[in-house]
Amino acid sequence: xxxxxxxxxxxxxxxxxxxxxxxxxxxxxxxxxxxxxxxxxxxxxxxxxxxxxxxxxxxxxxxxxxxxxxxxxxxxxxxxxxxxxxxxxxxxxxxxxxxxxxxxxxxxxxxxxxxxxxxxxxxxxxxxxxxxxxxxxxxxxxxxxxxxxxxxxxxxxxxxxxxxxxxxxxxxxxxxxxxxxxxxxxxxxxxxxxxxxxxxxxxxxxxxxxxxxxxxxxxxxxxxxxxxxxxxxxxxxxxxxxxxxxxxxxxxxxxxxxxxxxxxxxxxxxxxxxxxxxxxxxxxxxxxxxxxxxxxxxxxxxxxxxxxxxxxxxxxxxxxxxxxxxxxxxxxxxxxxxxxxxxxxxxxxxxxxxxxxxxxxxxxxxxxxxxxxxxxxxxxxxxxxxxxxxxxxxxxxxxxxxxxxxxxxx
Ligand SMILES: Cc1cc2nc3c(=O)[nH]c(=O)nc-3n(C[C@H](O)[C@H](O)[C@H](O)COP(=O)(O)OP(=O)(O)OC[C@H]3O[C@@H](n4cnc5c(N)ncnc54)[C@H](O)[C@@H]3O)c2cc1C
Numbered sequence: 482x483x484x485x486x487x488x489x490x491x492x493x494x495x496x497x498x499x500x501x502x503x504x505x506x507x508x509x510x511x512x513x514x515x516x517x518x519x520x521x522x523x524x525x526x527x528x529x530x531x532x533x534x535x536x537x538x539x540x541x542x543x544x545x546x547x548x549x550x551x552x553x554x555x556x557x558x559x560x561x562x563x564x565x566x567x568x569x570x571x572x573x574x575x576x577x578x579x580x581x582x583x584x585x586x587x588x589x590x591x592x593x594x595x596x597x598x599x600x601x602x603x604x605x606x607x608x609x610x611x612x613x614x615x616x617x618x619x620x621x622x623x624x625x626x627x628x629x630x631x632x633x634x635x636x637x638x639x640x641x642x643x644x645x646x647x648x649x650x651x652x653x654x655x656x657x658x659x660x661x662x663x664x665x666x667x668x669x670x671x672x673x674x675x676x677x678x679x680x681x682x683x684x685x686x687x688x689x690x691x692x693x694x695x696x697x698x699x700x701x702x703x704x705x706x707x708x709x710x711x712x713x714x715x716x717x718x719x720x721x722x723x724x725x726x727x728x729x730x731x732x733x734x735x736x737x738x739x740x741x742x743x744x745x746x747x748x749x750x751x752x753x754x755x756x757x758x759x760x761x762x763x764x765x766x767x768x769x770x771x772x773x774x775x776x777x778x779x780x781x782x783x784x785x786x787x788x789x790x791x792x793x794x795x796x797x798x799x800x801x802x803x804x805x806x807x808x809x810x811x812x813x814x815x816x817x818x819x820x821x822x823x824x825x826x827x828x829x830x831x832x833x834x835x836x837x838x839x840x841x842x843x844x845x846x847x848x849x850x851x852x853x854x855x856x857x858x859x860x861x862x863x864x865x866x867x868x869x870x871x872x873x874x875x876x877x878x879x880x881x882x883x884x885x886x887x888x889x890x891x
Pocket of ligand 1: 489490491492493494495512513514515521522523524525526527528607608609610641642643644645646647665666667707751752753754771772773774778783784785786787789
């Protein structure tokens with residue numbers, strides 16, 4: 482088989498790339514080792530900007546077969562147990578911003594279907610084992626499927642194959658060091674009390690900061706629940722993620738009482754979070770990386786669906802430009818990196834600084850206390866977290882207060 486572009490992986494990054502390529506008229510082949518619907522360990526939180534992009538691709542947020550829920554606000558608790566809740570500031574049209582919690586088994590199948598509707602070919606149950614190189618140039622990928630081992634040729638390969646990317650490894654890239662990788666464990670629970678239309682984030686353990694636990698409602702009493710911790714803090718703590726998750730639901734102040742009747746409905750599953758502070762190269766001769774394969778997870782929140790969609794789309798646009806110009810060298814494809822940096826580079830960069838500030842339990846407690854006192858602060862804090870307002874403004878605000886209003890931190 483041959484194609485203009487091979488997209489490896491049909492998660493949000495791969496499907497966004499395949500959708501954009503097919504819409505632009507390219508001959509695109511998307512390969513995934515799984516068959517959809519397939520699970521992916523995730524908080525399942527789809528932030529407003531990601532909801533907008535998915536809707537533009539024709540993905541509908543109605544009539545889910547399983548549990549899924551629309552949410553509007555956020556609830557955050559700090560290490561001293563205090564908390565605040567708020568909606569982020571409203572959009573330009575005055576409407577409340579909508580987030581969704583949709584199990585990835587369902588969401589990713591819908592996104593892949595959108596790419597196929599646009600004209601992409603999806604082959605499932607096909608494992609890509611490495612890049613194919615001929616005469617010193619990347620010319621496609623090697624695959625393994627039920628029929629054995631074979632080769633598929635293409636002008637451009639987009640590696641959207643997630644945190645353990647085979648394409649990144651084939652390019653000689655190493656896994657991220659301990660400061661640039663987190664690990665998270667997710668379970669589904671029934672029988673949870675007092676769930677509202679909020680994504681809840683609990684910075685419950687000062688030893689694990691900026692790691693946190695989350696409770697994202699999927700129904701009236703059901704929720705996606707998990708913990709995420711940087712590898713450095715996890716190693717120092719000497720604890721296992723499974724024990725941390727148990728501690729979270731049995732002793733975190735804003736959580737424990739609500740989980741007395743709760744029961745897990747599935748075994749908790751863990752997965753790495755390659756964060757953007759690793760500054761991974763994303764453009765090579767004939768190859769680009771997108772999403773987790775490009776290490777583009779937000780260092781502050783662990784959110785990666787939005788950056789996966791953005792980088793999948795930018796890789797597709799650069800591939801189209803390269804094919805049209807008959808030049809798919811790294812220099813010709815660099816529009817990919819320009820575009821994703823332009824769209825999410827500032828948000829990710831500020832996320833890195835905020836993540837380092839979030840290591841201070843003292844600062845965290847002050848911010849949560851101040852947000853609890855002032856609804857405007859609370860709303861802005863939620864907006865900074867989910868990135869619906871410019872985080873650089875948050876950083877400038879903190880610095881201004883340090884110099885001009887130090888009493889704010891008492
Ligand atoms: C526990 C946890 C909670 C999270 N919570 C959130 C959240 O609430 N909101 C959010 O925005 N982000 C969250 N994230 C991050 C988010 O899940 C990822 O950033 C996102 O899935 C990245 O999308 P992707 O398309 O790059 O990769 P993936 O979604 O991992 O998709 C990669 C695809 O590639 C396929 N593949 C892999 N290897 C091969 C191969 N060799 N050959 C063929 N196919 C292959 C896989 O089967 C998969 O379908 C969370 C992550 C974790 C671990």
